[in-house]
Amino acid sequence: MGRGKTKAQKRADWRNSRDENNPEMPRKKFYRQRAHANPFSDHHLSYPASPDDMDWSTYYPGFVAQNPLDNGEPQKTETSSTLAASRSLTKDVEVVDIGCGFGGLLVALAPLLPDSLILGLEIRVQVTHFVQDRIRALRAQNQEKNLYQNIACLRANTMKFLPNFFRKGQLSKIFICFPDPHFKVRKHKARIVSSTLNSEYAYALRPGGIVYTITDVESLHQWMVEHLEGHPSFERISPEEEAADPCVEVMKKETEEGKKVERNSGPKFVALFRRVEDPPW
Template sequence: MARMFPPGAGPSPDPAGSHHERRIRSFQPRRSRVTKGQRTALEQLWPRWGFDVDGMRQLDLGKLFGDPDLPIVLEIGFGMGEATAEMAAADPATGILAVDVHTPGQGNLLRLADEQGLDNVRVGNGDAIILLREMLAQDSLSGLRIYFPDPWPKARHHKRRLVQPEFLDLAAGPLRPGALLHCATDWEEYAEQMLDVLSAHPEYENTRPDGGYAPRPAHRPLTRFEGQGLTKGHAVHDLVFRRS
């Protein structure tokens, strides 16, 4: 895939390259049309607020955010970034490490952050598995958010779903004790799988005493994908588990 930006001036098309083992990806890399505003934001802001998930170094989150004491929440998959920007604006005392592979969404989130004066958002480009495995220190995250991940509805593709026991093993390292893992989906069968694998994992405990789904927390805005699901009559389920 051809590079859209000069080196260092925007996200790379394949940041990890051949440096790390290939695996079944839980996402589809997308390079749809980038608007003029998104391109401008990427070119101007990427060197300051963006980074490639290349797996070649461990991130110094205190340096990345300019505050070693700032609690950091990782958000995997943020779409066009509207909900991420809204959460960042509502909670400036928390840093949001937002990771996706969608170039227009990366540009749009950077544009929103710039327009709203949000200095608590950093945008990562690449595979969140490599980020968790290679680039984040033990106990470096105060939370993990996974909102409306690809449900991979066909049975033969279920192995591509992100929330699996192996993923939870990996996330348990960077998540410090007491950190919250918050998932949301409008796909009923995927919600059931999430609840099963999270409930069975020894490193996580459900914040719900009844062991079920949680009401939508006030800090999670109504996302575009959620609106689409509700329009289709889908029930939306939130799962909020604590790293033990």
């Protein structure tokens, strides 16, 4: 008796059977992967040499600017700078969800921040594919309303390549939702909030920009608060201002991990930090 199809074969069959013109919502069972990935491993990632080399046009097709180079005349061989100009967007990405998981926060933020381009960064291959397929399906299902054009997801290792994607002061919001706690002390170097990484967040965030953090692990919450409060580029936002921010409620309720914590009646620890102005020098 022959063996049945492997999970990989079933995944491939399901994807190949999808109608690209009218895609259905993806099902998680066809995108299963380990819960965590080692950020120090070589994941054979593709990334731009600099933010100016990044082609965002395939991620946000609804925001592609009219080609300033297309004047009807024959073009000379394109350089990297002319290529970048030919695929520029009408606005920059300015909101980032680091470790976006299955995209719950992205989908919820899309109508809340309709004038902002929002990007999910995810290191796991299958999870990235799920979010990309989810966005593709949502766009197809909401074509008449032109919704979900402002969100996208790409596979990236934030710990290594954040400055390759974003210019200094480009971002207005960074979300860090339910990150891997890395409980063992020898694993703490893999935590997504650290003195070194906080400097990269400060580089990418404009003054007044906000880092949003949430976790159900109190010791990790204390770690993130300690490291962000201890960084000269950040100050903690008051509880009153935090409560008035509509993104906080979305962050608590719309992420997959947040829903899981809610079902289990677990705690949620939230802290927001504002990027302060650089010293005059």
